[in-house]
Amino acid sequence: MKFTEDHEWLKTEGDLVIVGITEHASEQLGDVVFVELPDVGDEVSKGDEICVIESVKAASDILAPLDGEIVEINEDLADNPGLVNEDPLGKAWFFKMKLADASALEGFMDEAAYKDFIG
Amino acid sequence: MSDLKRTPLYDLHVELGAKMVPFAGYEMPVQYPLGVMKEHLHTRAQAGLFDVSHMGQVIVPGADAAEAFEALVPVSLMGLKEGRQRYAMFTNDEGGILDDLMVANRGDHLFVVVNAACKEADIAHMRAHLDQVEEITDRALLALQGPAAEGVLEALVPGVAAMRFMDVGISQWNGVELWISRSGYTGEDGYEISVPADRAVEFAKTLLADEAVEPIGLGARDSLRLEAGLCLYGHDIDTTTSPVEGNLSWAIQKVRRKGGEREGGFPGADRILTELEEGPSRLRLGLRPEGRAPMREGVEIFASAEGGAPIGRVTSGGFGPSIEAPMAMAYLPADTAEGTTVYGEVRGKRLPATVVPMPFRPSTYKR
Known part of the structure; x- marks a missing residue:
């Protein structure tokens, strides 16, 4: 698993990458009440705001971690946004994407580096 | 946060694991480890304890205090019986709202929060218009809210169960005076309790020792008051909104309206009395957005899904944990009927919302 400075986790599954948010991010957000996901087939560029997470406190964006195409989204989050708090690293994955350049993943932090990053 | 003030309960909040944030010049708990959603639901199911010591407590002494105070508010205070409290607002000369407040008649003085x-x-403002105004700085203010509040407080302070909504009284607890009102800011039955500052921690800990009581932060306080349809000053009402536009006409008794015995005589009376007669052009109304996306301030x-100029703006909005849906307050043209579909522009998309009566969740006051 790799981690971004925007508190997303990335996990490879074949030639796809699964993206979610970290436990730290879910704690900071507080109780999540609404998730808006991108559409399957969307071509996204690194840094695009492609998801919205609304918690009881505020709205936050999830950025596309890399260039690629959205191939699957987690429909369960629409009905049960609380999953983001219950199981951020598991059931609450947000989307799967096909990377334009799979080697780009190497630039991200591993778990130890991410732990240092959040202090 | 060195310039910020602390309430007498600051150390207790930290001990309870609260996340402290700056609010109105104070370091206040926004949430405890339970989290906003569970704190909200706990208050509705059992009882929540809120530190509201940052609010101002003021005594206006004198037999003629009610009469003098009526020059500042569009509310009947001479008609307020001893032992009763009433919601009021300070208005300015333009008919806008300077602040909203609670006024209690305690016999030889008014108690104002x-x-x-x-x-x-x-x-x-009060000192400029009233002879005597005493700010109370040596007392904390706590709110105990929710269906279990009555039982919890009655066990400590016998007699409070007999109070009705908006009753006020003074009770003894362990050798100190508690100034108690049966009111609050959650839509729940409950009490607000003024306690001497040096005994506030002891009193709060005694309440928290009851397993029905959890400490509740500002986050849940906001979602609770929003579900109850209650205004947050500076957001839902301010110096640009009149009490009539703010949908607070219910707080203006007949005696202060046109043709009443003590008609007018408060700042901005011209505008406010005219709006009461002829209706305002805009009104604070409730909205229930479809789906789950909140429409925030x-x-x-x-008016329509495409084109046109905005007809209003959300002043408070969020997700209601008890109604399990988003809710918002907005100023809209006053002739907007309940049931009308309007559209809120969220992140560039117009999402439908229905105009609904408030409160969003029925209140449970002990009337």
Whole structure:
């Protein structure tokens, strides 16, 4: 698993990458009440705001971690946004994407580096 | 946060694991480890304890205090019986709202509670118009809210169960005076309790020792008051909104209206009395957005799904944990009928919302 400075986790599954948010991010957000996901087939560029997470406190964006195409989204989050708090690293994955350049993943932090990053 | 003030319960909040944030010049708990959603639901199911010591407590002494105070508010205070409390608002000469407040008749004086962010200005305003104004700085203010509040407080302070909504009284607890009102800011039955500052921690800990009681932060306080349809000063009402536009006409008794015995005689009476007669052009109304996306403060409201100029703006909005849906308050043209579909522009998309009566969740006051 790799981690971004925007508190997303990335996990490879074949030639796809699964993206979610970290436990730290879910704690900071507080109780999540609404998730808006991108559409399957969307071509996204690194840094695009492609998801919205609304918690009881505020709205936050999830950025596309890399260039690629959205191939699957987690429909369960629409009905049960609380999953983001219950199981951020598991059931609450947000989307799967096909990377334009799979080697780009190497630039991200591993778990130890991410732990240092959040202090 | 060195310039910020602390309430007498600051150390207790930290001990309870609260996340402290700056609010109206104070370091206040926004949430405890339970989290906003569970704190909200706990208050509705059992009882929540809130530190509202940042709010201003003021005594206006004198037999003629009610009469003098009526020059500042569009509310009947001479008609307020001893032992009763009433909601009021300070108005300005333009008919806008300087602050909203609670006023209690305690026999030989009025007891007034004002918002933290406005308290310095409010006290200066009162001092400019009233002979005697005493700010109470040696007492904390706690709120105990929710269906279990009555049982919990009655066990400590016998007699409070007999109070009705908006009754006030003074009770003894362990050798100190508690100033108690049966009111609050959650839509729940409950009490607000003024306690001497040096005994506030002891009193709060005694309440928290009851397993029905959890400490509740500002986050849940906001979602609770929003579900109850209650205004947050500086957001839902301010100096640009009149009490009539703010849908607070219910707080203006007949005796202060046109043709009443003590008609007018408060700042901005011209505008406010005219609006009461002829209706305002806009009104604070409730919205229930479809789906789950909240419409927060600042979201512009449109009459149709495409085109046109905004017809209003959300002043408070969020997700209601008890109604399990988003809710918002917005100023809209006053002739907007309940049931009308309007559209809030959220992140560039116009999402439908229905105009609904408030409160969003029925209140459970002990009337």
